[in-house]
Amino acid sequence: MTSVDHRQPGHAPELRAAARHMGRRRFLTGTGAAAALAFAVNLPGTGVAGAAELDPARLTADPFTLGVASGDPLPDSVLLWTRLAPAPFQADSGLPARRVTVDWELALDEGFRGVVRRGRATAHPEFHHAVHVEADRLAPGRVYYYRFRAGRHTSPVGRTRTAPAARSLPSALTVGLVSCQRYDQGHFTAYRHLAREDLDLVLHLGDYLYEYAVNDTGGARAYPAGTLPALFRRETVTLEDYRLRYALYKSDPDLRAAHAAHPFVVTWDDHETENNYAGDVSEDEVPAEEFLLRRAAAYRAYWENMPLRRPQLPRGPALTLHRRLHWGRLAQFDVLDTRQYRSDQAYGDGWQYPGPESEDPSRTLTGAAQESWLINGWHRSDALWNVVPQQVTFARRYNATTLPSKVSMDSWDGYPASRDRVLAGARAAGVENLMVLTGDVHVHYGFDIKRDFDDPDSRTVGTEIVTSSITSGGDGSARPSNWKTLMAANPHLRFFNGLRGYATVALGREVARTDFRTVSHVTTPGAPLTTAASFVTEAGDPGLKPA
Known part of the structure; x- marks a missing residue:
């Protein structure tokens, strides 16, 4: 893949401001002090x-x-x-x-x-x-x-x-989509199946690990009491905590097999640091200077444990993760970071009725610099498929259990002006085959991206594929009781499945085919793999059609 438009991070500076708060919490004593020095x-x-x-x-x-x-x-x-x-x-x-x-x-x-x-x-x-x-x-x-x-x-x-030569036009590219692999909520059986797939690339769309404490038996892993080291029974906060949590996750043989089988392109969401954080704002409402020390620890451990290049080396609490890759002229991948630069959630977490605060045009999910980088890259793109691997649901997603419907303030629905600017940028750049690839929500979704989500008959301008979790949320179910209401509340939603698994997307010169893979259970190992549904998107005619 050809890489362009990197912002070079340079060398890692000391966290002088954060160091002034060394005495505030557990992680700002002892181990935290050593971690702060390591960041330099x-x-x-x-x-x-x-x-x-x-x-x-x-x-x-x-x-x-x-x-x-x-x-x-x-x-x-x-x-x-x-x-x-x-x-x-x-x-x-x-x-x-x-x-x-x-x-x-x-x-x-x-x-x-x-x-x-x-x-x-x-x-x-x-x-x-x-x-x-x-x-x-x-x-x-x-x-x-x-x-x-x-x-x-x-x-x-x-x-x-x-990757293929820069000016070549390959006939096909097949990628796997994975996200959300909470260790204590299940076995990574889906990765065992993924390792056997014929893939060119795997896109990890966030939540590679979870910061929460793991109980004495590893949750669904059901270890004999006392065999899991006690250090995992606390939330990750220090550099040592995050490093050891990556070791726990990478101890899983199915995850190791998937990494050994395929090259990965990775991006993060929130749990690699802290649930629902936004920029320098902690969910725990600690001072920004204090949270940035924790973020620096998380970002440092992420780089140490991911297959990332030198431009992604963190500088204290900053890491330039968004980057552009190419698969010849068949596909351009604009990998986004929707955590590090975002405005704080309008109404905290959870589902809320959208209101004036969420619609403030100054609010951003990507930050102004990353937004410009994305849109400028589209203007220069000559790829057949413009693919955006990112973290949180892009299409409007109404909660089916409430009328009038609520939307998630932690997704693009909480930042509608930011979404509108991105779609306007794609339109101005003449992007015809836009594919957004998403994780986060622990279910499979297939969305048509509409020019105007208030008008179901408006033009479809792209396709969004949302992959389910590897384990997060436990076994799940294919069809919860409200699934028909969910589909009715979101007429641009073409597919839903609540089991665990992954998706594959095969990009060709004429169509892109998506296969939603599921496993029947994760709380015990060994589940077989099923293809729950398959869809195609035709080049020049965005939107999902049954395969």
Whole structure:
């Protein structure tokens, strides 16, 4: 995928303002102070603090317990990730505060007989021994296999691919859509099925982890009492908390299998930091300076544990996550961040009747700079499909249980002027095949995007595919009692299913096909996979039709 329009984040500064509040809460003492100092460290190679080096031969336990991952493919490059953690549920992951040299290889075959690139990287303790390798000088449109070595230990093998050449027009691209994987509410069985899919790419649309405390038995995981480390039985607040929570999630073999099988393009929603936060506003109503220290911890741990490139390195409580990627001229992906720059929710969380405050034209979900970046990118796009992976429901979504209907203040419905500006920008840019890809709400939706949601007969200007959760919300149900009322209240809603799972979207030169995959249950493992429904969107004729 060709990447353009990155805003370079530069080096990570100290959080001077937040440091003034070191005594306010638990996380602003001890561990929090150490975390604040860690945020001042720059990316390796740009002035990182010089830790002593550990001889990899001294690693007696397997350091690759968290698996491997790849992401953000370009025509000549792909990002390779791992993190060394021989004891992943310890704060130091079982490693001293020393650098570790890691070897990596990239080959054309799984047996590594045709190695095309190899090199060395350094796992720095300041970044929790995470490794981010930007493997370059690769051929476009190729499948590659990769692995890491540290001492006598070799990682699992991952499979990845590069994007097609920039000016090419591929015949097809198939992506998987996933979101909302609360560890204690179910098993990641859907990921086991996703790992077996024939996909070019996986889009993770947010809520990779949840900050809430996990009970002694891991909720639906039903561990024997006392076997889950006590440190998970508190909400994530410190850098140590977030790092250990990622270790818990990546301990799941089905999640590791999905990462090893496909390159991921990731974006976050709220739970990677705190439920329903908005910009620098905490749901807990703590001072912004205090919340920004927590946000810095969350953003730092996110970068350490995701297959993200150097431009996404956080600067304290800021991380430039929105970015543009291409799949030749078939698709342009504008990956959004609808958390970091948004105005506060108009009426707090939950469902509310829209009113004058929510309709204030100054309110924004993306921030002015990201909004301009999105629309300007459309004006320059020559892609057949303009795809927007993002977090919260874009189409109007009335709550079917109330009349007159309420809308969610945490979604685009709570920011209607922001949505109107984006749709006007797409119209001015001549975008014909707009596809918005969404997570967050723990159900499958298929929406037609209307020019005027008050007029069901107005022109359809795009398609929105909302994927259900991997586990969040428990087992769910295909058809809750109010589903007919829900469909009637939203005439542009073409499909609904409340089971867990994921979606796949196959983009072609003439049509895009969406398959909504579901599993019957997640509170116990081993559920089979079902295709609940399939729809197509024709190029030049937006909207969903049964396949």
